[in-house]
Amino acid sequence: MKLNRLLICCDYVPNTSSILFAVSISENLVCHYCSCQLVSHTEFLLSHGKSCSRISRPDKSFLYVCVFCEYHSNNSGHMRGHIRKHIGDxxxxxxxxxxxxxxxxxxxxxxxxxxxxxxxxx
Structure with a gap:
């Protein structure tokens, strides 16, 4: 099942598991850093960019890193807006x-x- 592979690959368990089950893998979204298959959901992508172990974080401005490009920020609101541009949300x-x-x-x-x-x- 694709969703289970996603959970294992990303090593991500959200506080509310319903978030993960409410979305479907409708596009081929892949993390630029770990090649994990992702879902087109802003909060999921925000969390993955914060927790992906393959992302180098040289300073605190790399708290949130875009999984699609080089953009990074220490502000979750700025990153949400940025992610929405990528996925068209x-x-x-x-x-x-x-x-x-x-x-x-x-x-x-x-x-x-x-x-x-x-x-x-x-």
Missing amino acids: KPYNCRYCLYKSSRLDNLTTHVKLKHSVEYDLI
């Missing part, structure tokens, strides 16, 4: 039109400019 939706964004600040700017409305998170 756009979780922020405009309530006034079909616009979607990978970042909340981009959605806020969109709503102000295109709809002349202050964006309300509620």
